[in-house]
Amino acid sequence: MQLRIRLFLFLVPLWLLIFNSCSNSKPETGFYFWKTVFQLDTVEHRALKEVAARSIYTRIMDIDFDPSGVQAVPISPVTFSQPVPKEQALIPVVFINQRIFSEMDSLQIRALANKIVPFVSAKIKQAGKEKFNELQLDCDWTQTSRDKFFYLLNYLQELPDLKDVIISSTLRLHQVKNTVTSGIPPVKKVTLMCYNMGNLRQFGNQNSILNQQDLKTYLGGTLRNYPMQMDIALPLFQWFVVFRNNSYIGISKYISEQDINNTALFTRNPKSNLFILITDLPKANLKKGDVVRFEQVTHDDLLQTAKFLRGELKGKKHQIIFYHLDQATLANHGNAELQEIIRAF
């Protein structure tokens, strides 16, 4: 063969290689939608556009026991007040409370799978979409429910109705570290939930949503070895965790940042995220002496997280999905910030 041709043939793969790795520079993005009524306002539409979101991972339903505690049924299924924008793909997510598996045998698991699929398909249509390419199952499985959940995942992949659909699963940090006890879900890809990593109910100064310490503990050195395509879910939300007599009593929906910064109501424990009520707060049904831990995710936290994960996921293709698509949550992070985070990967 002529030298020029040989050179050309040698160089083509080289150029392709270079272009390939370049095309990995910007990950795809998406949002989780986790409310029971699908309706988007201007802020939310804007966010989708600004980050060029490809998909909206929408919670279709929870699966948990009905009030009698006997059978597993859809809880609070989503309703679509408006169709999902045509620019984004709708990826249905089904949350399963792992406790339903305790009394189920394989026949019942197959029955459940065969009920989930038509339900999800009908909901997709209500959202104005004809079909879906991916179905995500979200289940914080335990050692006892692991095999049954994995059975469900396997079985779903065998259903003819889902033959063109990718089944994915969520993954929590501890499941990356403890693959021996947690197992590796039998799916094509997973979404790593980089949030809710700390102990929410424990009294203290921690940030149970996102902290670098836990990330390193669970993922350092192990994430890179996870044998599967992985998307990353990042938190944008914040909340107010309430304690009474050092005991967890819940997450309050009736407090705002304005409230905790109001020195007539709260005294801040210096250098911490703890705020003590100095008077009763009837609108939130709280009493003097109650302590609120304000947990938030700052831009810096997210950048640090991105950098860390980039180190672990070097060279691998992944999607960034933000939790979650909601005007109040997005108020904490401007679109420019989100773009910066995406670039940090």
Added chain:
Amino acid sequence: MAMPSYKKLFVLSSTTLAFFFGEIATNIACGPEMDPYDNQTTYYLPNLEDNGFSAFQYIPYQFLYTEEAPVKESIVNSEAWAKHLGSDINVKDIQQLMYYSDSATSDLVSNQKKSSWSNLPDSIKGNTFLQTLIDGKHEPERAYFIFTKKQEPITNVQHNYWDPDTRNFKEIVQYAELAEAQINKHKKNSFLFVRYAYQAARLYLFGQEYAKSIAVYEKYLQPIKGNEAILNWALSNYAGAIRKNGDGAKAAYLFSRLFTASPERRVLAYANFHYITASDTEIFQYASNDADNFNINAIIGFGTGDRTMKYLNACYKLDPANTVNAVLLGREVNKIEGDMNESFYIGYGENYNYYARNEDKSTIKQHLDSLRDFSLNLYQDKKYVQPQLGLITAAYLSWMNRENDLAKKYLAQVKENELNPRLGDQYQITVLLTQLADWQTSKQIDQPKLVKTLAWLEQKAKQDGKNSSNKKEWSYSAFEYSNYSLIARNILQNLVVKHYLSTQDTAMASLAAVKADIFYNYGIAKDSLEDNMQWSTMHFWENSLTPKTLLKIRALLSDNTQQNTLSRFLLQDIKHFNRDYLTELLGTAYLRELDFQKAATTLQALPKDHKIKEIRNSYNEDETDVIPSPFIVTINDYPKKYGKENTTKLKYAERMARLENAIKSEKNNQKKADYYFQMATGIYQTSTYGNAWSLVSYDWSSSDNHAGTTIHWQRNYVQTKSAKEWYNKARSLSSDKEFKAKCTFMLAKCEQKDFVYTEDTRWQYYDSPLKNPFYRFSLQNRYFKELNTQYKDTPFFNMASKECTYLRDYMNLTQAIK
């Protein structure tokens, strides 16, 4: 809400502990869920006014007192149609066609153009409503009827969890538009005008077009005056649309109006009101007159579980004559009852009450006083329709507060002939309560008078029983539909039984307990005595009766001349009793008394084929039979070692009696010692720790061990005291070292039974035996010391120290110390 310790005991014993020991746990009462109706220690009738508010009587643990609506909407509507169409229409026919016919029938009906009804199926041919619809003179009505049936498939949708909700809202709205177009084709405010408007608003609501629904109502329906039922239903939908449209407070206000105005939608209004999150202040803003304020106060009052005078006072001030005040008053009385009235279950013991009893007594008394003042005020004001309600309630409250003389004083002022029937009944009941209170203190009771009132109460309960046959079959509560039964049961169980026990007339108490149980069946006695007993009564009979009491009971049951007025009443309609069961029980009672002679004589009277109650071993699948063998000696109590031959109660009694006699006449010390040893073993094995517990007890629980004793025979059943005495005797009479070693070890076993668990120590988890107080107690056993110092060289000791881990641990410990 903390579970009473007794129930906790049973639940835990049958699951955790029984599992842990892997032993039998028979007759554990892990019953169904608590029955909220049974739970009420009440002597106060609800529904003293028949005003359709029965769902809102006070009942903890349930959202409503009853699910039954006071009035059925389908009947109200059918009656309205009947009125509109003419008097020869049968209301039931309308109801049938409108509400109970299937879609095929309504399709068929819809397609009838002329009166070619000879082709109709028999089932509806004679339907007068149908005949009218298709007679050619009622085309508008027929058109309306067809219209309503056409939309049913998309509006009458059953809830199914797995239905992804494919409701076609567009289609529903289309129907709404059709209805709206029809409104003005009818004369203003006429029958069909109103109905089409109603449908339009309703369909817009179902189609989620709330603003349109509101607009239709406000334009066509709101201006119409009058109290036709359909206007209320339109109001109901209007409130719903307002709620869905985001104005919770206004919707709540509207629901409060609906609540008072419409019996058939009362429960719906109540549920909606209480699910809306709006503050009271916001809702009151919409109240424009006294009636509005009354409605809101009443509906909030019905939803309040705390003790409060606030809503009762407010309602009374706004409308003193309103019978809703009686319901609110009743609720407050019921709340106090929960705190002040004691319930007494004969098998469970004193003060077994589901309610938490750590309330501040003074707050309760304060509330009682406020309520009593209110009641007296109600009486004196004479503004309420039945002012004497206040007087009778004040009397009842006083009785509850143990001010019996004051109660009687109030009752003396009552003019009986002016009372409505229900209030008259409450008067009778309250009088009876004061009589019973007198009885507690003065020891004398006018028996005929007491029986007369109780019999009257029984009649009332039986009447409830007849009426209940048309209630839902599957109701698990005996008292949901019969407050007379509940009150009768409470009176007998809490007052009469308790009184007899405190005066030590256990026989009468036992019979009164059975009579109380009969009210679980509306006061209708079953033929056989035992069939009437509830578990706790049966438990009491089987555990707490002495031979003396049993003989007295048997006499009362068999011999009419032994009876008095009250006992005759208690045993009325009971035709027979199981003589053998009673005989066996008597024999068992003698065994517990250690009166083996009498036990044997009694049990000999039983027929040869007499079968004792079946005892199942439900925890060990290998052994299905419990075969008592009371004279075998075991080192370890667990696992229980049974015998091959069934030792009956009679055989046991006879052998023990023989041994007893032998001891008296025996001269040889060793033989005597041996007899004592055997008797001691018999006692030990018939304890809860042994294999022959079924000879003296009718049930066994794995938490009986080391429990506190409450009944006299538990000194042996739980503490093996007589066994200890006789092992001691045996040891002192013998000079055989091996035998003495054996006795000493058995004494050690008995000594261990002195340990008593408390509530806390029993259920605590100990991660090391050394932390377990029972274990520590066992290792300090003085007989272990004796074994170690005096009997170490015996073969028996050798065997025991290998098999008994406590002894082994003791030995190791002593070694280690050395």
